Amino acid sequence: MYNTVSALKALVRKDIILFFSNRRSLLITIAAPILIAAFFGNLMSPKSATISKVPVAVVDLDRSPLSTKITTALAADTAFDVSTPPKAEATELVRKGKLRAMIVLPAGFGANAPRALFSGGDNKNLPQIDIHYDPSQSMVLGLVRGVLSQHVMEEVSQSVFGGGAAGAINPVIEDLRAQVAASTTRPDLKRDLAEMFDSIAKVQIQVKAQAQTNSSGVSQPDGSKSAGGFSFSLPFKTEAIEVTSEFDKKYNGYAQSFAGMSVQFVLFMGIDFGIALLLARRLGLWKRFRAAPISRATLLGGSILSCTLIATFVMAIVFSVAMAVFGVRVEGSMAGFLGLIVTFGLLTATFGLLIAAVGKTPEATRGLAVLATLLMVMLGGAWVPSFLFPDWLQTVSLAVPTRWAIDGLAAMTWRGLGIEAALKPILAMLGFSALFGGLAIWQFDWDE
Amino acid sequence: MHNTRQATATQNASGLIATNLEKRYGDRHVVSNVSITVKPGEIVGLLGPNGAGKTTTVSMICGIVEADSGSVFIAGMDTNDGFATKRRIGLVPQDLALYENLSALQNLELFGALYGLSGDLLKSRTVEALALVGLSDRAKDKPATFSGGMKRRLNIAITLVHDPEVLILDEPTVGIDPQSRNAIFDNLETLKAHGKAIIYTTHYMEEAERLCDRIVIMDHGKVIASDSLANLYKQLPASQTLEIECDNLPDLAALRKVEGVTDAVLASVPAVKPDANRNADPDHEPQADQTMAKAVNQTTSKIKISLNDLSTDAAKVLVWLGVQGIRVNRVSSGRANLESLFLTLTGRQLRD
CATH class of the missing domain: 1.10.357 (Tetracycline Repressor; domain 2)
Structure with missing residues (x-):
């Protein structure tokens, strides 16, 4: 032993x-x-992940106020590093791998997208946004789709329900009203939709007037400047929380x-x-x-x-x-x-x-x-x-x-x-x- | 009764007794009925060509390879009885079985510890072993910095650290210079003087002739000869020879009848190159010698005479030549060697 x-x-x-x-x-x-x-x-x-933004090009073929707003919102998003080169150049950059994706907002998008909101899912009339992506970076595609959907929905909703110039009826609402009137929809439904548009227009006029009063320095009875302020946005917000050993550990x-x-x-x-x-x-x-x-x-x-x-x-x-x-x-x-x-x-x-x-x-x-x-x-x-x-x-x-x-x-x-x-x-x-x-x-x- | 006495004798004997060792690998019979005995203070040479079964035999003796049958007793103890016998054996492998990145001392300490040594005993044994092989001053150096001869000596020292009674050296002088070889021979003679029983495996005939008291020759897994060197040479038709240059050719037939002479042939004549094959032919015709000698100038002839014992029979030949009136110009003697013995026994060269 x-x-x-x-x-x-x-x-x-x-x-x-x-x-x-x-x-x-x-x-x-x-x-x-x-x-x-x-x-x-x-x-x-995680530190590296926040620094590394996804390089994306936005090609705005519409140049409408709505498409401009969407481009601006995408550029402000922390997930993207947005550039706006011409389409041909952007395509070449994606091919070379310099950009992960290119978002093309088509001509007429600003006019067609609000109408499409009430199209009942009729695919023929939906405006199409093309996303060209680098196939070697396919996992980026989901991210681009998600962030794009968020900003498009936000801006289109805002343009429909957020109102036009002060004291004026939102032209989008006027356009939708005319669209419904010319449609073959049942008369009772036409009447209900017209009432809804009227209500929206009424609210929009009041909100704009209130906003002008606030901006001229007239205080509300309760002293708040923003009382009555109103805009449409996503009905939620998110916060990413890491699940590690302890709540506050990175x-x-x-x-x-x-x-x-x-x-x-x-x-x-x-x-x-x-x-x-x-x-x-x-x-x-x-x-x-x-x-x-x-x-x-x-x-x-x-x-x-x-x-x-x-x-x-x-x-x-x-x-x-x-x-x-x-x-x-x-x-x-x-x-x-x-x-x-x-x-x-x-x-x-x-x-x-x-x-x-x-x-x-x-x-x-x-x-x-x-x-x-x-x-x-x-x-x-x-x-x-x-x-x-x-x-x-x-x-x-x-x-x-x-x-x-x-x-x-x-x-x-x-x-x-x-x-x-x-x-x-x-x-x-x-x-x-x-x-x-x-x-x-x-x-x-x-x-x- | 007889078997009991024999077993008791075996158990009481010191040194190494290996009896009827057998080893098969599948259909190949590698070692067959090999028996070797080595007494304390004796060096036994184990000779044979590659594949003769020497290494397998040695491995069975050391317990590295399990024998199919047969027995090995070391100092009267059966090697199957446990590790006690392993402590009494020291193996020097043919390869340089040492760690190049451990110092000489650490190499010895490692293997000493494996043999159960520790503390002061281990320390003193490592010092003694290194001193014996002349490496005391390099104890703390790594073998990576040693010459080939020094590594060989360290290879032996590692085996000596546990002071084994039986030493087995498997070609310990491969690839070293003559000076280192002589140093190793001196070490082995010292160990022999200290009473170690030594088995020495080699290809070098001159080593076996210098060192070994007895020789065991193996071929195809069997012992084909085992005896003292002198007795083995006696098995040769011409174990010892005398070469004589003389003015006139003697009567070779008469010379062959002289006491102690086993053969006499004409080795060469001037201006004629000798035919080595012819001279080596034991079935030569004496008449042909005479014919050949007459064909040339007979003023100087060289005769090769085979004797039973060079020391006693040479004088008789010289006296006989003097009586015959033949003037001897030059005398030289020669001995048969193990190469020729192996050739005689197997018909093959040892390094085949």
Whole structure:
């Protein structure tokens, strides 16, 4: 028993000395995930998202007051960086990828859009706004449609119901009245619509008169200048609230990227660990180990233990930098976080052992192992968060151990969940570790 | 009763006793019925071409490869009985089995710890092992900075740190300069003097001849010869030879009848290049020697005489030539070597 413990200590000590003696490799193992995670974290942080407006062109072929108002409203929107080049130039800019989309307001839009409000969905008479977009940026299309709809509805409603010049009847209402009178609508309905238009016109005249009084400095009985002020607008407003660990905590994009990159580079370290075992075999070191009075379990156990410790150390260092420099915090359970990085260290060690067991030569094995690792980290959500995956891929990626590691780390950091959210990923990774370790022992070639 | 006595004798014996080792890989019989015994203070050379089964045999002795059958006793203990016997064996692999990025001292400490050493004992053993191979002053340096010969010596020192009773060296001098090789030979002779039982696997015949007390020759997984060097040479038709240059050609048929002479042939004559194949042919015709000699100027002839024992029979030949009135101009002696022994035993060169 004593010899087993001292042999284990010697094997672990050896691996740790070797790990720290190769300073170049050490630097890459620790610096690379930090640098890349910093880059991705910066891209994904909320601050960056507000700065990055979508470049959009508005081509106004109508030049009416309504289309001008819509253009102005779009330009004022924080989501867009609006320009108004000629149509041909705008098309070329979209083609080159300089603009994400081009909105074309057609000639006659100002006249036709208010009428279309009462068209009863008759598509033939609806004015058409074309949106030309860059197909490589198709996710922008939804955003453009949404923001455009908001501003068009707001301005068209305002033009219909908001009134014309002071003391005058809104020409849009007059136009609608004439349109209804000339239509083949049932007489009783015509009468009801005419009354509605009259009421709207009456309100509009009163509102305009009141507005003029206010602007001339005459106070209301209650002292308010705006009393009686009236305009049409969207019947709601929105406010975006991030759901993170706490109500007032901001989402930290670095937490997600550091989870992904640390997982990726620690797995790369696991590959090096497996390759080192293959090299030890080639160099005859394995013969020495096998000739020594230690069991196979001690030999493999020592390797697994040392790799687990080193992997845990690397994860801890990378996350320490993330916390010290990039504001990443373990908002959830610290015990869960530690459990996750130790379990992932074990997973890395068994992965490396599997590589050593199934690999034939170091050269041939490295390429395949790197490919397998890249696939695992890609499907695990190290590069792009898994919540952006299609549904089917989100389901499939649960079969990849890195998905559990990254999701677990996200849960313990920026999501701020409790230890119960770490248990499932820990159990899943222990299962994968048992699978990898079992396969490795089964496949391990003990004969020299 | 007899078996019991034999088993007890085996258990009481020190050194290494490997008996009837067998190993198959599928249909391939890699090692067949191999037995090797090495006593303390003895070096046994294990020779054979590539694929002869030497490494597999050594691996079975060290417990790296499990034997299909047979037994290995170290200092009277069966190797199947646990790790106790492994502590008494030291293997020097053919490859440089050391960590280039650990210092020489750290390499020794690692493997010493694997053999259960710790504390002061480990410290003193590492110092002793490094001193034995002449690397005390480089203890803290990494092998990456060592010469090939120094790495080879460190490769041996790592094996010595746990002070094994049985040492197995698998071609320990591959790829090093003569000076380093001599240094290693000195180390091995010191270890032999310390009572270590040593198996020395090599391709180099001169190494085996210099170092080994006994030779085991393997081919196709079997032991084809096992004896002391002197006894093995006796198996050769011409183990020891005497070459004589004389003014006149003696009667070779009469010479062959001299006590201790096993053969006598005309090796060469002036102005005629000798036919090596012809001279090596044991079935040569003596008459042809005479004919050939007469065909040329007979003033100087070189005769190759095979003797049973060079030390005692050479004088008899020289006396006989003097009695015959033949003046001897030059005498040189030669011995058969392991290369020729292997050739004789297998019909193949050792490095085939």
